[in-house]
Amino acid sequence: GDSVTQMEGPVTLSEEAFLTINCTYTATGYPSLFWYVQYPGEGLQLLLKATKADDKGSNKGFEATYRKETTSFHLEKGSVQVSDSAVYFCALKNGGTSYGKLTFGQGTILTVHP
Amino acid sequence: NAGVMQNPRHLVRRRGQEARLRCSPMKGHSHVYWYRQLPEEGLKFMVYLQKENIIDESGMPKERFSAEFPKEGPSILRIQQVVRGDSAAYFCASSPPGAETYEQYFGPGTRLTVT
Numbered sequence: 001g002d003s004v005t006q007m008e009g010p011v012t013l014s015e016e017a018f019l020t021i022n023c024t025y026t027a028t029g030y031p032s033l034f035w036y037v038q039y040p041g042e043g044l045q046l047l048l049k050a051t052k053a054d055d056k057g058s059n060k061g062f063e064a065t066y067r068k069e070t071t072s073f074h075l076e077k078g079s080v081q082v083s084d085s086a087v088y089f090c091a092l093k094n095g096g097t098s099y100g101k102l103t104f105g106q107g108t109i110l111t112v113h114p
Numbered sequence: 115n116a117g118v119m120q121n122p123r124h125l126v127r128r129r130g131q132e133a134r135l136r137c138s139p140m141k142g143h144s145h146v147y148w149y150r151q152l153p154e155e156g157l158k159f160m161v162y163l164q165k166e167n168i169i170d171e172s173g174m175p176k177e178r179f180s181a182e183f184p185k186e187g188p189s190i191l192r193i194q195q196v197v198r199g200d201s202a203a204y205f206c207a208s209s210p211p212g213a214e215t216y217e218q219y220f221g222p223g224t225r226l227t228v229t
Binding site for chain 1: 145149158209219221
């Protein structure tokens with residue numbers, strides 16, 4: 001079945017540092033890929049997405065490129081802020097018989113210090 | 115346009131009691147998904163419903179769990195005879211018709227604690 005693997009966390013950075021959170025996936029067919037962010041006590045918010053190979057999703061300074069050859073969708077940001085502290089989830093959505101349900105990675109806790 | 119609403123936000127139940135979690139989708143959304151987030155884990159799909167129909171319940175535990183999305187009113191996730199292992203955050207998401215192609219919008223979740 002489909003699965004998503006994220007890098008082990010938590011990740012602790014100083015403000016303005018470079019961020020990479022690795023994400024790899026296993027899926028049949030051609031899934032869409034997503035990054036969601038969860039702030040403390042809140043639900044998930046879509047951060048960015050990519051629907052086909054080589055697409056780059058971007059939002060709020062975050063970027064991720066859909067790499068079919070390496071089955072990866074790594075999240076990057078050039079300069080993190082304290083307000084970026086949250087839990088980040090990589091996810092995929094497969095068509096066919098999955099009815100659009102999302103398959104999530106285990107999440108990566110990011111803490112940014114001033 | 116109000117977002118996805120879930121209530122209650124926090125629910126405490128003793129072992130053996132019933133838990134009812136409610137989800138009101140965004141206006142115009144007819145597809146509802148329920149996910150469970152166990153401590154220190156990612157979200158796991160439970161069930162996908164359209165109005166009056168269960169489309170995919172492959173992630174639902176075989177016993178004690180049920181879900182409905184009636185023609186009128188919110189979607190309900192019901193857990194009978196709760197056990198400590200049911201303690202988790204339960205998230206609802208909704209999307210417009212054409213669920214396979216549209217984004218899912220998540221509610222704030224219900225955090226269930228079983229004592």
